[in-house]
Amino acid sequence: MASTLDPGAPAAQGNLKARLRRAERLRKLKAVGLVAPLALFLVIVFVLPIGSMLLNSVDNGSLRQVMPATAASLQEWDGEGLPEAATFAAFAEELRDSRRGGGLGSVGRRLNYEDSGFRGLLMRTLMGLPRESDDWRATLIDIDPAWGEGVTWRRIQAAAPPRTDRYLLASVDLERGADGEIQRVDADSRLYQAVFQRTLVIAGGVTLICLALGFPLAYLLATLPARTSNLLMILVLLPFWTSLLVRTAAWIILLQSNGLANQSLMALGLVESPLQLVFNRIGVFFAMVHILLPFMVLPLYSVMKGISPSYQRAAVSLGAHPFAAFWQVYVPQTVSGVAAGTILVFIMALGYYITPALVGGPADQMVSYYVAYYTNTTNNWGMAAALGSILLAVTLLLYLVYHRLVNRKQMIGS
Amino acid sequence: MPDNDNDAKAPLIRFAGVQKTYDGESLVVKDLNLTIAEGEFVTLLGPSGSGKTTCLMMLAGFENPTGGDIFLGEQRLNRVPPHKRNFGMVFQNYALFPHMTVEENIRYPLKTRGLPADEARRKVAEILEMIQLIEFARRRPGQLSGGQQQRVALARALVFEPQLVLMDEPLGALDKQLREQMQLEIKHLHETLGLTVVFVTHDQGEALTMSDRVAVFNDGVIQQIDTPSNLYEYPANSFVAQFIGENNTLDGVVESVEGRRCRARFGDDLTTGALLGPGLGAGQATRLSIRPERVKLDGAAKGLPNRLRARVHEFIYLGDHLRVRCALPGNDDFVARVPVDDFDPRLRPGDDVELGWRDDDVRALDAS
Numbered sequence: 001m002a003s004t005l006d007p008g009a010p011a012a013q014g015n016l017k018a019r020l021r022r023a024e025r026l027r028k029l030k031a032v033g034l035v036a037p038l039a040l041f042l043v044i045v046f047v048l049p050i051g052s053m054l055l056n057s058v059d060n061g062s063l064r065q066v067m068p069a070t071a072a073s074l075q076e077w078d079g080e081g082l083p084e085a086a087t088f089a090a091f092a093e094e095l096r097d098s099r100r101g102g103g104l105g106s107v108g109r110r111l112n113y114e115d116s117g118f119r120g121l122l123m124r125t126l127m128g129l130p131r132e133s134d135d136w137r138a139t140l141i142d143i144d145p146a147w148g149e150g151v152t153w154r155r156i157q158a159a160a161p162p163r164t165d166r167y168l169l170a171s172v173d174l175e176r177g178a179d180g181e182i183q184r185v186d187a188d189s190r191l192y193q194a195v196f197q198r199t200l201v202i203a204g205g206v207t208l209i210c211l212a213l214g215f216p217l218a219y220l221l222a223t224l225p226a227r228t229s230n231l232l233m234i235l236v237l238l239p240f241w242t243s244l245l246v247r248t249a250a251w252i253i254l255l256q257s258n259g260l261a262n263q264s265l266m267a268l269g270l271v272e273s274p275l276q277l278v279f280n281r282i283g284v285f286f287a288m289v290h291i292l293l294p295f296m297v298l299p300l301y302s303v304m305k306g307i308s309p310s311y312q313r314a315a316v317s318l319g320a321h322p323f324a325a326f327w328q329v330y331v332p333q334t335v336s337g338v339a340a341g342t343i344l345v346f347i348m349a350l351g352y353y354i355t356p357a358l359v360g361g362p363a364d365q366m367v368s369y370y371v372a373y374y375t376n377t378t379n380n381w382g383m384a385a386a387l388g389s390i391l392l393a394v395t396l397l398l399y400l401v402y403h404r405l406v407n408r409k410q411m412i413g414s
Numbered sequence: 415m416p417d418n419d420n421d422a423k424a425p426l427i428r429f430a431g432v433q434k435t436y437d438g439e440s441l442v443v444k445d446l447n448l449t450i451a452e453g454e455f456v457t458l459l460g461p462s463g464s465g466k467t468t469c470l471m472m473l474a475g476f477e478n479p480t481g482g483d484i485f486l487g488e489q490r491l492n493r494v495p496p497h498k499r500n501f502g503m504v505f506q507n508y509a510l511f512p513h514m515t516v517e518e519n520i521r522y523p524l525k526t527r528g529l530p531a532d533e534a535r536r537k538v539a540e541i542l543e544m545i546q547l548i549e550f551a552r553r554r555p556g557q558l559s560g561g562q563q564q565r566v567a568l569a570r571a572l573v574f575e576p577q578l579v580l581m582d583e584p585l586g587a588l589d590k591q592l593r594e595q596m597q598l599e600i601k602h603l604h605e606t607l608g609l610t611v612v613f614v615t616h617d618q619g620e621a622l623t624m625s626d627r628v629a630v631f632n633d634g635v636i637q638q639i640d641t642p643s644n645l646y647e648y649p650a651n652s653f654v655a656q657f658i659g660e661n662n663t664l665d666g667v668v669e670s671v672e673g674r675r676c677r678a679r680f681g682d683d684l685t686t687g688a689l690l691g692p693g694l695g696a697g698q699a700t701r702l703s704i705r706p707e708r709v710k711l712d713g714a715a716k717g718l719p720n721r722l723r724a725r726v727h728e729f730i731y732l733g734d735h736l737r738v739r740c741a742l743p744g745n746d747d748f749v750a751r752v753p754v755d756d757f758d759p760r761l762r763p764g765d766d767v768e769l770g771w772r773d774d775d776v777r778a779l780d781a782s
């Protein structure tokens with residue numbers, strides 16, 4: 001009968017599925033095996049450092065490790081008046097024991113961010129601290145009256161929780177006031193908002209200049225005969241073959257008061273006295289545009305190379321003036337190259353450090369300069385990580401906005 | 415059979431002694447003279463590199479002639495920039511603008527001409543209707559099939575009612591079936607809209623089916639301009655005979671001439687009657703050209719003036735007919751095309767057969 005099911009069918013089917021799974025598993029294993037080294041590499045050089053930077057930016061220092069009892073009991077305290085006697089006792093004993101255990105240095109550095117006299121206070125107290133005492137509160141206040149003030153303890157309390165937002169706030173010129181609300185820092189110590197703004201302005205300016213210079217250059221490269229364009233391409237890539245420091249130094253030599261640029265301008269009678277071209281914003285733009293231009297030209301070139309000249313011919317044959325054809329038909333097709341080039345240059349420019357440090361003035365230093373300052377000079381990893389995190393966040397945000405815009409533009413299509 | 419009275423219509427385009435060189439050393443187009451009448455469908459046919467595209471580009475204005483003139487009616491075109499020529503052009507890869515929709519693509523030439531928006535919209539809708547792509551109006555070219563893209567390219571080149579339409583191998587990228595369908599569609603458009611078309615192809619079948627006249631190019635020179643049937647029946651030289659359709663050749667010498675006809679000797683001591691090609695006289699070397707379907711076999715060959723025996727190499731069965739490959743003195747690949755019904759099934763490779771043909775089926779052409 002036709003309606004009887006073949007009893008072998010489901011079994012055979014299951015068999016088939018199992019075989020498929022086995023075959024697929026092998027293929028997957030191979031694929032994972034091939035990708036694994038790269039994935040591991042990415043985790044080690046990318047995910048881990050960024051993750052640890054993000055963690056560092058909210059890390060509250062080592063008070064919890066060095067003085068666990070103090071930190072615990074201060075976290076219970078409501079901040080009114082003075083902490084309980086037990087807190088005094090815990091603090092005094094842990095301070096005393098830190099003589100042997102060590103770690104006081106890092107606690108002192110962390111507390112100094114709260115008040116710059118704190119490390120001295122800790123040292124003085126440690127010096128005068130007896131081995132034992134019945135009333136640690138009286139003893140401590142006796143050593144230094146600061147211990148009798150609530151504000152001193154509130155400063156230690158601020159360092160007690162495992163996480164803090166003080167670095168992130170400080171990175172945008174904010175702080176927590178006496179009762180914990182967020183407020184702007186004093187006008188004369190505001191710095192970072194201006195630095196971020198300056199960083200964005202410089203990176204944006206460099207990107208626009210690179211686009212203005214790179215677009216015609218890439219167009220030329222994409223349309224010239226192969227021989228000439230290969231030669232030009234070598235010239236474009238030439239900067240890659242010399243060290244960044246050498247190139248930056250070369251700009252200093254070229255642009256300085258008695259450098260070639262100024263001498264030529266004066267010889268031509270265009271200016272009477274040397275222009276200030278270096279150690280200011282102009283120098284920064286010169287050097288950064290020079291270094292970043294290839295990163296604009298290359299993606300543009302690769303996109304333009306793929307655009308057939310017949311599009312423009314078609315537009316012209318349909319009655320468009322050659323300029324209109326270029327603008328209406330050619331340029332819109334380069335959008336993906338423009339997008340790639342500008343985002344590449346902008347993001348690279350955001351992180352620039354050496355070049356502005358060498359050819360810029362004090363008012364031209366970008367965020368990375370302060371990151372380097374905090375890591376190399378003051379060992380303040382919290383601030384360095386916070387500045388880096390904010391820069392990362394701003395970059396991601398801008399990228400998202402940009403991505404939206406470019407996509408919309410491509411969707412609308414003209 | 416298409417008639418040959420194009421001279422009666424007004425000439426629209428005239429190439430007068432046009433030459434072109436790209437490198438200053440060799441002429442890609444040598445002394446081109448060609449007149450195209452209004453409403454005519456002219457095809458430039460030739461092997462790769464023979465200068466067809468170059469001619470079309472000079473007509474479109476993207477290349478300048480190195481010598482000679484191109485006229486549009488009475489107007490000399492040489493100095494008119496391409497965007498002012500008002501010619502529609504269809505490119506081999508269609509060149510549809512990938513960032514515009516089908517509708518925007520077709521509207522583009524109307525926009526450049528500053529047509530009012532509603533009139534432009536009406537025209538675009540009309541032509542979309544004509545090419546049956548209304549439901550694809552909002553799609554991008556990348557989302558269309560090859561044939562649909564082809565139709566859009568055609569619509570874009572026609573929507574502004576150009577006085578001349580240029581097409582450079584517009585069907586080259588399509589598969590055979592679609593190509594044949596599009597050939598008919600283009601031909602149909604040409605007839606209904608009364609277009610003047612200059613069409614470039616290297617596919618002789620395409621040229622023969624579509625054109626009023628075909629210009630056969632080789633090496634930058636027009637070998638012959640004629641109607642498809644004349645090209646096939648009366649090729650002017652052996653290049654054309656060889657390039658258009660299938661052809662058997664026999665090398666020989668013209669023995670005697672009587673008016674349009676002649677007798678030619680080939681092989682060792684065989685002779686045949688033939689139609690005399692241009693520029694040939696008695697005693698000159700010639701290449702005889704015979705179409706395979708004009709060669710008769712055995713029974714059918716009886717009573718024909720030119721007969722000879724030949725050994726069969728091979729039979730190739732092709733459904734409605736057979737190709738019989740034989741060895742003749744001077745040509746080992748002589749092919750006769752025999753209808754299946756006329757064929758004697760007892761024949762085997764290695765047998766001898768009698769071949770025959772009429773005098774008028776042979777052309778005595780140049781021996782080059």
Ligand SMILES: Nc1ncnc2c1ncn2[C@@H]1O[C@H](COP(=O)(O)OP(=O)(O)OP(=O)(O)O)[C@@H](O)[C@H]1O
Nearest residue numbers: 436437442460461462463464465466467468469616
């Ligand atoms: N822009 C150019 N620069 C230099 N030489 C060219 C150029 N365009 C074409 N040529 C040369 O001119 C000759 C004719 O080219 P053309 O494109 O007209 O041939 P075609 O008949 O269209 O061939 P195809 O059927 O392959 O398209 C070729 O030898 C080609 O190499």
Ligand SMILES: [Mg+2]
Nearest residue numbers: 466467468582
């Ligand atoms: Mg061509």
